[in-house]
Amino acid sequence: MAALSVRELSLRFGGVDALSEVSLEIPDRSLFAVIGPNGAGKTSFFNCLTGYYRPTGGAVFFDERDITRLKAADVAALGIRRTFQNVRVFPKLSARENVLAGAHLRASASFFGTLLGTPGHRRGEQALREEADRWLDFVGLADKAAVLAGDLPYGMRKRLEVARALIAHPAVLLLDEPAAGVSSVEREELASVIHRTAAGGVTVVMIEHDVELVMQLAAGVAVLDRGRLLVQGSPEEVRADPRVVEAYLGRRQR
Amino acid sequence: MSSLVKGGGDEEIVVPVVANARSGSALFLGAAGTRLARGAALLGLVVVAGFFPDFAQSNYLTSIALQIEILMCLALGLNFVVGYAGMLDLGFAAFFAIGSYTTGMLSVHAHWPILATLPPAVAIALIGAVFVGVPTLRLRSDYLAVVTLGFGEIIQMVVNNLNQTGGPEGIYGIPPLHLGGWVLTTTGSYYEIFLFLVVLFVAVSSRIRRSRLGRAWLAIREDEDTAQAMGIKVRRYKLYAYMAGSVFGSITGSLYAPAFIAIAPPSFGFTESLLVVMAVSIGGIGSIWGALLGAGVVIAFPEVFRQFAQARLLVFGIALVLIMVLRPQGIWPENGLGLGRLQQRWRSRGVGGVHR
Numbered sequence: 001m002a003a004l005s006v007r008e009l010s011l012r013f014g015g016v017d018a019l020s021e022v023s024l025e026i027p028d029r030s031l032f033a034v035i036g037p038n039g040a041g042k043t044s045f046f047n048c049l050t051g052y053y054r055p056t057g058g059a060v061f062f063d064e065r066d067i068t069r070l071k072a073a074d075v076a077a078l079g080i081r082r083t084f085q086n087v088r089v090f091p092k093l094s095a096r097e098n099v100l101a102g103a104h105l106r107a108s109a110s111f112f113g114t115l116l117g118t119p120g121h122r123r124g125e126q127a128l129r130e131e132a133d134r135w136l137d138f139v140g141l142a143d144k145a146a147v148l149a150g151d152l153p154y155g156m157r158k159r160l161e162v163a164r165a166l167i168a169h170p171a172v173l174l175l176d177e178p179a180a181g182v183s184s185v186e187r188e189e190l191a192s193v194i195h196r197t198a199a200g201g202v203t204v205v206m207i208e209h210d211v212e213l214v215m216q217l218a219a220g221v222a223v224l225d226r227g228r229l230l231v232q233g234s235p236e237e238v239r240a241d242p243r244v245v246e247a248y249l250g251r252r253q254r
Numbered sequence: 255m256s257s258l259v260k261g262g263g264d265e266e267i268v269v270p271v272v273a274n275a276r277s278g279s280a281l282f283l284g285a286a287g288t289r290l291a292r293g294a295a296l297l298g299l300v301v302v303a304g305f306f307p308d309f310a311q312s313n314y315l316t317s318i319a320l321q322i323e324i325l326m327c328l329a330l331g332l333n334f335v336v337g338y339a340g341m342l343d344l345g346f347a348a349f350f351a352i353g354s355y356t357t358g359m360l361s362v363h364a365h366w367p368i369l370a371t372l373p374p375a376v377a378i379a380l381i382g383a384v385f386v387g388v389p390t391l392r393l394r395s396d397y398l399a400v401v402t403l404g405f406g407e408i409i410q411m412v413v414n415n416l417n418q419t420g421g422p423e424g425i426y427g428i429p430p431l432h433l434g435g436w437v438l439t440t441t442g443s444y445y446e447i448f449l450f451l452v453v454l455f456v457a458v459s460s461r462i463r464r465s466r467l468g469r470a471w472l473a474i475r476e477d478e479d480t481a482q483a484m485g486i487k488v489r490r491y492k493l494y495a496y497m498a499g500s501v502f503g504s505i506t507g508s509l510y511a512p513a514f515i516a517i518a519p520p521s522f523g524f525t526e527s528l529l530v531v532m533a534v535s536i537g538g539i540g541s542i543w544g545a546l547l548g549a550g551v552v553i554a555f556p557e558v559f560r561q562f563a564q565a566r567l568l569v570f571g572i573a574l575v576l577i578m579v580l581r582p583q584g585i586w587p588e589n590g591l592g593l594g595r596l597q598q599r600w601r602s603r604g605v606g607g608v609h610r
Contacts, residue, residue: 050483051482052479052482071482072479072482072483073482073484073485073486073487073488074485076482076483076484076485077485081483082483084480084483088477088479088480090472090473090476090477090480091476092472092476092540092588092589093469093472093473093476097469097472100469101469101470101472101473101481101484101486102484104466104469104470104473104484104485104486105484105485107465107466107469108465108466109466111467114461114462114465114466114467115458115461115462117461125464125465148589164484165483168484168485
């Protein structure tokens with residue numbers, strides 16, 4: 001069974017084919033990686049899956065449901081969450097509030113509950129705060145709950161972004177280059193977070209340049225090159241494929 | 255400066271009244287810590303502020319304090335839009351006008367009691383907010399500022415030209431507010447009413463700030479695209495911010511009308527809108543204490559600078575520029591005065607040393 005089913009997805013910007021007829025089945029509850037050289041269309045691919053770009057052709061199905069034309073907020077509401085390549089936490093909110101913002105759709109929406117501070121509303125908020133702290137703990141930021149996200153170092157912001165996505169209890173989590181630009185210590189912490197997330201039953205799809213990390217974590221790998229799907233298979237198959245070696249590994253990106 | 259700064263003789267009094275009392279005690283309670291102590295300190299502060307007209311014994315000071323309270327209420331309303339949701343609104347006085355004129359017309363022409371005019375005033379303001387907001391809130395920053403500026407100007411022009419609103423003369427002889435058996439006629443009594451309104455608005459603002467609604471607004475302000483990835487419907491929430499602002503603005507306007515007996519178009523122009531924006535940004539964008547403090551500064555400074563006679567607005571302007579240059583985040587920023595944050599920064603720097 002596929003969590004995400006991508007069928008002949010195409011995206012054109014003017015005369016440039018960012019994606020051309022990419023078809024991909026991402027199995028449910030797996031850890032899947034999308035790799036490829038710079039400019040291969042990986043982030044465009046994510047943006048099409050999450051409603052940030054409207055593809056010019058093809059379709060995306062989530063649990064057999066066509067989500068191709070949905071807006072970003074509606075895709076998120078279905079349980080598909082993402083992080084961004086250039087970490088986008090809310091800098092002037094504390095780490096805890098960042099995570100709480102991620103729980104938007106789970107928080108009490110009762111306006112009068114909010115205004116009057118009814119016991120039910122208070123309990124709900126308290127429970128949510130406690131859960132936010134548990135997710136901070138999950139990504140190793142338990143002691144940073146009150147720190148402004150903008151004051152956290154880069155690697156911690158990346159993990160905060162993951163916690164913010166996880167509190168929504170997503171079915172699918174898309175990570176755009178989780179390990180890019182972080183130290184080797186941070187990289188191990190991120191690998192652990194990703195591994196434990198997938199082990200918890202979330203379908204994780206990550207774009208990653210760090211081939212070692214991909215080989216270490218992913219069960220399936222798809223290689224994009226110049227907007228096309230080059231190869232798809234297990235990490236070993238992909239690593240051994242001469243086309244991949246030529247397009248990607250051979251050039252020693254990163 | 256403006257019609258908000260009405261009354262007042264030539265006494266040279268140098269006291270930024272309420273705002274100063276507030277900020278002083280609030281500073282202390284940040285250290286006090288516990289919720290209970292905080293609540294008690296706030297209550298004490300409000301009680302002390304409540305006796306202000308009695309120990310000030312000056313109609314001038316009380317009237318300045320009243321103007322500060324009115325601007326505090328407006329600033330708290332605009333804070334939803336500018337401070338929380340991060341949209342620049344240059345026509346906020348429109349909602350103030352809608353509240354004032356609805357109350358003025360219904361009480362003078364239709365002889366409604368003042369309190370009964372509040373629901374229609376709020377309803378009309380909400381309709382106005384939706385009417386302007388729905389087609390325009392998709393615009394970002396500068397464009398939105400221009401549209402809201404236009405809305406403010408249109409409302410002022412409408413009240414200036416309609417016969418029903420009294421044209422340029424406005425509406426006068428607005429009856430006093432009746433509360434139970436009390437008839438409020440003095441400046442001091444309206445000072446107390448607006449003190450209550452400030453407290454109410456602060457309570458509502460802080461509850462909303464800590465709720466799903468407030469977090470959604472701040473997420474939008476910080477990063478609109480990312481907010482969508484949280485499932486936040488950006489356009490709808492921007493409209494909510496605009497509507498919340500219109501509610502505060504119109505209620506303030508409705509009670510302003512009986513407090514000042516007469517209302518006229520110049521009180522609701524661009525200058526007023528700008529004063530409110532100034533109060534919010536000088537105080538600290540998104541900060542409740544900042545909005546209160548900013549309102550105090552914006553009203554009190556021109557009074558304090560009376561000794562400069564003709565040049566007082568110039569001095570006021572220079573003072574504002576200086577504040578924004580020296581403290582661009584505002585006097586009392588949303589994340590506190592900065593001491594605790596500096597410490598935090600220091601600590602996380604220590605940890606973050608290994609990262610690039």
